[in-house]
Amino acid sequence: MNYLATHPAEVLSLALAHLELVAIALAIAFAVALPLGIVAAGASRFSPWLIGALAALYTIPSLALLAVLVRWLGLGATPVVVALILYAQFMLVQGVVTGIRGVDPAQIDAARGLGFSERQLMVRVALPQATPVILGGVRIATVATISIATLAGYVGARSLGTLIFNGLTLHQNQMLVAGSVATALLAICADAGLRALTRLSEARLR
Amino acid sequence: MRSGIHLLTRGRAIALVASTIALARCSSNANAIRVGSKNFTESLVIAEIYAQALEAAGMTVERLFNLGSTQIVMAALQRGDVDLYPEYTGTALVDVLHEAPLRDPAQTYRVVGEAYKQRYDLVWLQPSPMNDSQALATTAALAANYAMHDLSAVARLAPQLRLATIPEFTSRPDGLPGLQKFYGGFKFADVRTYDIALKYDALLSGKADVATAFTTDGALASPRLVVLADDRHFWPPYHVAPVVRAGALAKNAGIAKTLDAVSPHITTEAAQRMNAAVEGGQSPADAASAFLKAARA
Amino acid sequence: MSGATIGFDDVGVRYADADGDALRGVSFDVASGEVVAIVGPSGCGKTTLLRTVNRLVEPTSGAVLIDGVDVRTMDAVALRRRVGYAIQAVGLFAHMTVAENVGIVPSLLGWPRDRIDRRVDDLLERVHLDPKRFRDRRPRKLSGGEAQRVGVARALGGEPGVLLMDEPFGAVDAIVRAALQDEVTRVVRDLGTTTLFVTHDVHEALRIADRICVMNGGRVEQLDAPAAILANPATDFVRRLFEGARA
Numbered sequence: 001m002n003y004l005a006t007h008p009a010e011v012l013s014l015a016l017a018h019l020e021l022v023a024i025a026l027a028i029a030f031a032v033a034l035p036l037g038i039v040a041a042g043a044s045r046f047s048p049w050l051i052g053a054l055a056a057l058y059t060i061p062s063l064a065l066l067a068v069l070v071r072w073l074g075l076g077a078t079p080v081v082v083a084l085i086l087y088a089q090f091m092l093v094q095g096v097v098t099g100i101r102g103v104d105p106a107q108i109d110a111a112r113g114l115g116f117s118e119r120q121l122m123v124r125v126a127l128p129q130a131t132p133v134i135l136g137g138v139r140i141a142t143v144a145t146i147s148i149a150t151l152a153g154y155v156g157a158r159s160l161g162t163l164i165f166n167g168l169t170l171h172q173n174q175m176l177v178a179g180s181v182a183t184a185l186l187a188i189c190a191d192a193g194l195r196a197l198t199r200l201s202e203a204r205l206r
Numbered sequence: 207m208r209s210g211i212h213l214l215t216r217g218r219a220i221a222l223v224a225s226t227i228a229l230a231r232c233s234s235n236a237n238a239i240r241v242g243s244k245n246f247t248e249s250l251v252i253a254e255i256y257a258q259a260l261e262a263a264g265m266t267v268e269r270l271f272n273l274g275s276t277q278i279v280m281a282a283l284q285r286g287d288v289d290l291y292p293e294y295t296g297t298a299l300v301d302v303l304h305e306a307p308l309r310d311p312a313q314t315y316r317v318v319g320e321a322y323k324q325r326y327d328l329v330w331l332q333p334s335p336m337n338d339s340q341a342l343a344t345t346a347a348l349a350a351n352y353a354m355h356d357l358s359a360v361a362r363l364a365p366q367l368r369l370a371t372i373p374e375f376t377s378r379p380d381g382l383p384g385l386q387k388f389y390g391g392f393k394f395a396d397v398r399t400y401d402i403a404l405k406y407d408a409l410l411s412g413k414a415d416v417a418t419a420f421t422t423d424g425a426l427a428s429p430r431l432v433v434l435a436d437d438r439h440f441w442p443p444y445h446v447a448p449v450v451r452a453g454a455l456a457k458n459a460g461i462a463k464t465l466d467a468v469s470p471h472i473t474t475e476a477a478q479r480m481n482a483a484v485e486g487g488q489s490p491a492d493a494a495s496a497f498l499k500a501a502r503a
Numbered sequence: 504m505s506g507a508t509i510g511f512d513d514v515g516v517r518y519a520d521a522d523g524d525a526l527r528g529v530s531f532d533v534a535s536g537e538v539v540a541i542v543g544p545s546g547c548g549k550t551t552l553l554r555t556v557n558r559l560v561e562p563t564s565g566a567v568l569i570d571g572v573d574v575r576t577m578d579a580v581a582l583r584r585r586v587g588y589a590i591q592a593v594g595l596f597a598h599m600t601v602a603e604n605v606g607i608v609p610s611l612l613g614w615p616r617d618r619i620d621r622r623v624d625d626l627l628e629r630v631h632l633d634p635k636r637f638r639d640r641r642p643r644k645l646s647g648g649e650a651q652r653v654g655v656a657r658a659l660g661g662e663p664g665v666l667l668m669d670e671p672f673g674a675v676d677a678i679v680r681a682a683l684q685d686e687v688t689r690v691v692r693d694l695g696t697t698t699l700f701v702t703h704d705v706h707e708a709l710r711i712a713d714r715i716c717v718m719n720g721g722r723v724e725q726l727d728a729p730a731a732i733l734a735n736p737a738t739d740f741v742r743r744l745f746e747g748a749r750a
């Protein structure tokens with residue numbers, strides 16, 4: 001912990017870089033996962049394939065995936081952001097599919113019978129009802145993304161992983177601990193924030 | 207079910223992608239020589255030596271250190287994000303080229319040099335005498351007592367000796383079983399496995415007579431410990447050399463000249479001292495600059 | 504607004520995944536403002552027949568006409584906004600208030616805010632729910648009977664010429680049920696809305712309907728006024744179905 005006390009500016013700047021990676025990756029990942037999940041929720045033949053493929057993607061070891069991405073995108077933040085987007089898909093799409101499939105079928109039937117277009121049905125009924133479950137997926141993906149974003153340290157981009165991997169390489173335990181603790185704090189805060197948001201969205205359904 | 211929700215976020219997503227790419231690109235200096243390293247002490251220190259030597263010769267250097275794996279450094283090198291980094295001949299042969307290990311250092315260097323040039327358009331500059339190979343170590347006192355200076359002697363004397371090692375050494379073909387087959391003998395009186403950090407303590411506290419080691423381990427810089435020579439070359443050589451993009455060499459002839467002048471000074475003993483210094487808290491940059499100062503003197 | 508007429512012209516439905524026909528040769532007309540009950544045992548095709556009117560089910564043969572126009576020529580979404588729809592499970596939108604639920608079709612139709620508000624209050628009063636108390640409630644806070652009333656009010660939101668109800672009073676106890684039947688019948692008669700409703704309860708049909716359509720095995724067994732069905736059941740099936748209801 002001493003390292004945190006002696007280098008607060010550096011830790012803060014790395015934490016901000018870390019958050020920037022996570023925020024950019026999650027924003028893009030969600031923009032991809034939402035339409036993908038909506039399509040998959042409505043297509044029962046296609047969805048097991050998609051979820052299976054995303055699960056397989058999730059199991060690719062990060063160093064191997066990063067090596068491929070570096071070959072294609074070079075060193076720096078870009079391969080990390082792409083890796084984070086790919087890893088997050090499994091959790092996000094799963095959340096969207098589960099959320100939409102879990103919507104009360106009577107409400108879907110009523111909405112269709114009352115003259116909602118399929119798009120209105122999705123935007124005005126299914127997604128609002130699925131929001132707590134989708135947010136649950138976002139929460140899990142966010143915590144995972146915060147932890148995986150440490151990998152930036154492996155490809156020459158800045159994140160709290162820089163402290164962790166420098167600490168490991170240089171046998172500087174305080175640096176390593178500072179990086180790990182800061183990462184854990186970010187994850188805990190994000191988890192608590194998203195839990196609160198999920199509860200809020202559930203309250204709207206009660 | 208169809209939806210057009212993604213339309214709402216598409217514009218924003220494009221902006222974010224663009225900003226990400228900008229973020230990744232902003233630090234690059236077109237004329238700098240980009241020196242990479244892998245994520246362990248020795249790679250970092252040697253990369254720092256290369257970087258400082260190039261800077262001393264008037265070149266601009268960008269450091270891309272601590273990259274996560276050989277695969278990642280190779281990917282960056284092939285793409286041109288890194289111009290050079292220190293690599294070991296044995297690692298290149300086995301882990302990158304997926305060939306069987308060779309025992310002869312010169313042959314290993316020649317094979318990887320040719321394959322790298324042909325497959326990747328990468329050039330191996332002159333190798334250093336430093337060899338980061340597996341080894342057995344003992345105390346200076348025991349070495350003198352038994353007149354035990356190489357593995358042939360250990361093979362013979364083993365029934366009187368106790369070995370401190372790490373678990374995988376007792377089972378791997380490049381560990382104890384291989385030694386027994388290759389040298390004959392090597393029937394130790396006792397084999398105990400220790401945590402990797404504790405095996406030298408076992409040696410120094412008299413709980414063991416011989417310990418497995420890597421030749422450039424910082425602990426071996428101590429005058430109380432000696433490395434036993436692999437006199438019949440059982441272990442494949444791991445000599446370090448700069449691996450450089452042919453394009454970077456063509457653009458800047460100073461790279462080869464500068465690094466070829468430094469490499470002969472990087473000996474196993476020098477590497478041991480620098481590893482020990484960094485493990486003791488010195489920065490890799492300071493360790494490298496002390497080394498270069500001594501090399502110039 | 505007065506009710507539309509409904510015409511079934513030799514309507515047949517065969518589901519892709521079933522052996523027999525769900526509906527066979529159904530033909531009858533419903534007059535403007537008439538209340539017709541469709542009764543019969545489970546699987547007799549009564550719900551399928553109801554759902555052909557708003558095109559939730561598409562006939563494989565024959566045609567369904569509203570005010571003489573084949574529903575297949577209309578946009579399904581536009582058609583459904585003109586045809587009220589209430590179901591046993593109610594399906595109130597849990598994330599919306601009672602007022603938002605009742606006002607949903609008018610809002611889909613693009614009515615101005617104040618007209619929607621007036622319509623919502625009017626309908627809530629008609630189904631005996633005080634707008635002041637109920638407007639801003641969430642569906643989870645309603646009793647079974649209150650939810651059913653809101654469901655009917657929602658179905659009538661867009662001033663439909665036709666109201667379709669599928670077991671709309673099925674999920675409530677007998678006392679609430681009787682009250683609901685009376686209220687809803689009064690509302691649709693006041694509004695003049697042509698009403699088709701599905702029930703398995705012959706007492707309910709006898710109590711509410713102008714005419715009863717008795718179905719069995721995808722066909723219409725008899726279609727007549729309650730008294731006529733009781734007096735002259737057309738088949739043994741109809742007689743058995745209404746046995747004990749005479750008293």
